[in-house]
Amino acid sequence: MSWKKDKVRKPAKPNEALTRRDFLQGAGVAVSGGLLVGREPAIAASPDEKAKVLGPEAVPITLRINGKAQKLTLEPRVTLLDALRNHLDMTGAKKMCDRGTCGACTVILDGKAVYACSVLAIAAQGKEILTIEGLAAGGKLHPVMTAFVEHDAHQCGFCTPGFVMASKAFLDKNPNPLQQDVEEGLGGNLCRCGVYVGVRQAALDAAKARLGEKGGKAHGKV
Amino acid sequence: MQAFEYANPTTKEEAVRLLANQWGEAEILAGGTDSLSLMKDHVSTPRRVVSLQAIKELRGIEFKPATGLRLGAMATLSELIESAAVRREYPALVEAAEGVRSPQILNMGTVGGDLCQRPRCWYFRAGYGLLARDDGKALVPEGENQYHAILGNSGPAYFVNPSSLAPALIALGAKVRVFGPQGTREVGLDKFFLTPASDDQRECDLKANEILTDILVPPAKGTKMAIYEVRQREALDYPLAAAAVVLRLDGKTVKSARVVLGHVAPVPWPAPEAEAVLVGKTISEAVADEAGKAAVSKATPLSKNAYKVQLARVAVKRAILRAAQGGA
Structure with missing residues (x-):
């Protein structure tokens, strides 16, 4: 395959990248782009441009997760999902396809469901990030979680955190959904065990429970 | 994913200055729903990623009865679907966006990203280049071509354009605004998409240091x-x-x-x-x-x-x- 021959360059080890950059900066040598690598001159590198460019080495990043500010040092290429799982030990969001297709990594960013694998951590700064860990505040299950338990809306459980987060974001926006709304609204998550019926019932029931608390009237059951 | 440097400009002028003058050096980050996957698969290996997410003038959806619709290239597909004016005046655009279905992709994916996304061709995605060739031999004609082109497929390109919005936008007579070092130019969307003749070319009329800024749709009353x-x-x-x-x-x-x-x-x-x-x-x-x-x-x-x-x-x-x- 052609990429094996010439396209893939080995990712530089972080400290190597740092060393090269530090060396060039520290030495204070006016190195022309062409001397570095053949590819260099195509990218603008005037000082004012350079100042706004971060990385590729790890840079300080602050993420606001479940109401708390978390300070990290990450390379710009690190996704929000990897930041959560590998750097913050928050393994609720699952890494399954890692290609924005399965929904197992779903988190809520500024109130909207997103795939954490398809967001760069550096680009999630300044946003409110809600993960499954933040949903059961104080050890009390969120109504969506309770409904998932009651409806057995899981089998192996790997897709469950993503489905719970997607359901919460969906119900926040559609407090009184019909069956078809639920089917469409949870269309961004996959379950290979096939617990879709349970998940949809759970979402409908969670909506009912919430409306009941507020004295509203829910649409009919499934 | 190969390591890259990251820039988050706040104006389109700044963004264009940060881009490279040849493809492959720098990549644009819009919603990220597909571009990050391409980088993870080493199909795309930029040394710099330029995010357009902080450029306010690329956002927004406005409708005026006299002039029609302006979609900011960075407006999300969710924003398109939820726009009362789009729902009323251009229902086919809403249907096209809704076909994407996944709320997560609708929330992140942008209108400009939908138009500029790279083909789904599995040879391209597996590293055989845009024209899917191995040692100069085209792999698609005798290969797994069940999802490839049935029209305009005399070669060397056999992939299909993956955009959800483009057919409806073209049928509505839309044009796009492109911004680059020389300023703004407008292109009819029907002329915007190109069939590449070599692996170095892209599927649309954008240069490596240009960005899509707006999509303009004429009024569709009647x-x-x-x-x-x-x-x-x-x-x-x-x-x-x-x-x-x-x-x-x-x-x-x-x-x-x-x-x-x-x-x-x-x-x-x-x-x-x-x-x-x-x-x-x-x-x-x-x-x-x-x-x-x-x-x-x-x-x-x-x-x-x-x-x-x-x-x-x-x-x-x-x-x-x-x-x-x-x-x-």
Whole structure:
């Protein structure tokens, strides 16, 4: 395959990248782009441009997760999902396809469901990030979680955190959904065990429970 | 994913200065729903990623009855779907965006990203280049071509354009604004998509240091419009064939028609043959069927995708019938 021959360059080890950059900066040598690598001159590198460019080495990043500010040092290429799982030990969001297709990594960013694998951590700064860990505040299950338990809306459980987060974001926006709304609204998550019926019932029931608390009237059951 | 440097400019001028003057050096980050996957698979290996997320002037959706619709390239697909003006004036655009289905992708994915996304061709995605060649030999014609082009496929490109919005936007007569070092230029969306002749070229009329800024759609008052997509799964899937239809009627007679197919050729594929069938007629099932047949009359399917000819034909027929029944 052609990429094996010439396209893939080995990712530089972080400290190597740092060393090269530090060396060039520290030495204070006016190195022309062409001397570095053949590819260099195509990218603008005037000082004012350079100042706004971060990385590729790890840079300080602050993420606001479940109401708390978390300070990290990450390379710009690190996704929000990897930041959560590998750097913050928050393994609720699952890494399954890692290609924005399965929904197992779903988190809520500024109130909207997103795939954490398809967001760069550096680009999630300044946003409110809600993960499954933040949903059961104080050890009390969120109504969506309770409904998932009651409806057995899981089998192996790997897709469950993503489905719970997607359901919460969906119900926040559609407090009184019909069956078809639920089917469409949870269309961004996959379950290979096939617990879709349970998940949809759970979402409908969670909506009912919430409306009941507020004295509203829910649409009919499934 | 290869390590890269990251820039988050706040103006389009700054963004353009940060981009490279040749492809491959720097990549644009819009919604990230597909571009990050390409980087993870080392299909795309930029040394710099330039995010457009902080550029406010690229956002927004505005409608004026006299001039029509302006979609900021960085408006999300969710914002498009939720826009009352778009729902009222351009229902086919809402249908096209809703076909994406996954709320997570709708929340992150942008209008500009939908138009500029790279092909789904699995040879391209597996590292064989945009034209899917191994040691100079084209892999698609004798390979796994069940999802490849049935029109405009004389080579060297065989992939299909993956955009959900492009067929409907082209049928509506949309144009795009492109910003680069020389300033702003406007291009008709029907001219924006290109069939590449080499692996170094791209699928659209953007230079490496240009960005898409706005999509402009003329007013569509008095038209009837619809799309129809055929896909294997109801969610998390790209269509196998799609059609967008915009009709202008005089009483019950078709005064003019635009028919554009999606997912059948390396570019969104206008079907003037179908339009010619419709003009001057009253829409009926037989007329719609005849137009569908005309739309694919020049199809040249590959070894494994003849089924797509039938799907495209039916997509055109059903889009016409849906447009005639409802529409704007």
